[in-house]
Amino acid sequence: MRELQYLRDVIRFVGTFAATILIPAVLLSYFALASSRTEELTVDADLRAHGDVVTKQVISDVNNAFWRFEHAVRLRLRDRRSPVSELSQLSPYLHAAFQFDENGTLIAPFDLPDDQVPPKDTIAFSRTFRQAQQAEQSGQYEEALQSYLQAEQFALDDILGGEARFAYARMLDRTGQTDEALVELSRFDNNYSDVRDRRGFRLTDLAALKRAEITFKQDEPKGIEELIELTETLLSHRWSVGMPGETAVARRAMALLEGKVKEQWIIDNTQLLDRRSEQLHWAGNVADELELFGSTHGQATTQFRYYARNESPSVWATAKFNENLYAFSLSSSDLILDLQLELNRINATNDDLSVQLRCGFPPKVCRDTIALAGTDSMLLGPGAG
Numbered sequence: 001m002r003e004l005q006y007l008r009d010v011i012r013f014v015g016t017f018a019a020t021i022l023i024p025a026v027l028l029s030y031f032a033l034a035s036s037r038t039e040e041l042t043v044d045a046d047l048r049a050h051g052d053v054v055t056k057q058v059i060s061d062v063n064n065a066f067w068r069f070e071h072a073v074r075l076r077l078r079d080r081r082s083p084v085s086e087l088s089q090l091s092p093y094l095h096a097a098f099q100f101d102e103n104g105t106l107i108a109p110f111d112l113p114d115d116q117v118p119p120k121d122t123i124a125f126s127r128t129f130r131q132a133q134q135a136e137q138s139g140q141y142e143e144a145l146q147s148y149l150q151a152e153q154f155a156l157d158d159i160l161g162g163e164a165r166f167a168y169a170r171m172l173d174r175t176g177q178t179d180e181a182l183v184e185l186s187r188f189d190n191n192y193s194d195v196r197d198r199r200g201f202r203l204t205d206l207a208a209l210k211r212a213e214i215t216f217k218q219d220e221p222k223g224i225e226e227l228i229e230l231t232e233t234l235l236s237h238r239w240s241v242g243m244p245g246e247t248a249v250a251r252r253a254m255a256l257l258e259g260k261v262k263e264q265w266i267i268d269n270t271q272l273l274d275r276r277s278e279q280l281h282w283a284g285n286v287a288d289e290l291e292l293f294g295s296t297h298g299q300a301t302t303q304f305r306y307y308a309r310n311e312s313p314s315v316w317a318t319a320k321f322n323e324n325l326y327a328f329s330l331s332s333s334d335l336i337l338d339l340q341l342e343l344n345r346i347n348a349t350n351d352d353l354s355v356q357l358r359c360g361f362p363p364k365v366c367r368d369t370i371a372l373a374g375t376d377s378m379l380l381g382p383g384a385g
Contacts, residue, residue, distance in 0.1 A: 201245030
């Protein structure tokens with residue numbers, strides 16, 4: 001009977017312990033775990049919300065950059081001003097802009113050169129022309145004069161014939177026959193109009209520059225006038241994509257004018273030349289894409305459309321206004337670089353948040369640009385999830 005009573009006491013003690021200690025402890029443990037889990041979920045939600053805010057801000061900044069660009073272009077057109085010049089005023093990312101007419105022909109600020117027919121070189125021309133060059137380099141100008149004239153007779157086209165004739169005119173000046181040289185050079189406008197030499201220089205530009213140089217030595221004020229006219233003509237006329245001659249001739253003319261004209265004229269025209277040269281160089285990098293835009297003229301609308309072709313350095317924006325198609329080439333590298341620098345700044349000021357760029361541009365553009373930005377962020381190529 002005592003054992004039974006003892007067992008009942010034990011059971012009562014266990015029940016009391018369970019009711020007063022064990023069950024509350026279990027409940028407290030449960031509530032502690034639940035509270036910890038709730039805190040984790042709250043922190044996670046806060047981080048996610050913060051990340052969403054940052055993402056939306058970055059996207060908004062990018063969208064605003066494009067909106068400002070489109071707005072600036074429309075203002076230009078509204079004011080009847082060209083949107084293919086003074087590009088830095090439209091967007092810091094804009095490297096080149098092009099205008100196509102209703103037929104899809106590139107009309108500003110450059111043109112696409114006609115397919116160049118290879119010069120019809122011959123053994124006789126090459127040998128004689130090389131002999132003339134060697135004679136000129138050794139200072140035997142009379143011999144060079146005759147050899148260049150002979151080489152012209154062996155030329156089978158205007159490219160090689162024009163090169164030889166221009167060299168002959170130079171040798172006339174070298175040998176003191178200045179008047180004869182000026183006469184020869186004045187004939188180039190009629191005889192070699194739009195002919196380029198093998199380096200891509202227009203023979204008429206070379207002849208005009210040489211005439212101005214000769215005149216500059218004889219009559220400096222008149223020579224200055226000719227050099228100014230040549231420079232301003234080159235800077236106001238269309239250049240051809242992929243052809244470096246106009247840039248080089250303009251720089252040579254301006255170099256001769258240093259210290260001879262107002263400094264502000266030199267500054268203004270040097271800046272204009274630099275801008276056009278940069279745009280021409282960029283146009284050469286995307287020349288194959290330019291030809292495609294001419295064929296898509298009929299599909300364009302007044303709404304801006306954006307394109308990015310694989311392995312292209314450009315993000316293209318196109319829009320149609322008054323029957324003209326405008327194609328704007330923005331640097332994908334510049335866009336990515338600015339975006340990644342902004343993400344680097346965000347990461348540096350947020351210990352609990354890491355923002356990475358998923359790059360939709362060509363992989364090489366992404367890799368090279370991120371290297372410039374100095375980041376270890378993972379970059380994904382086109383189509384990556």
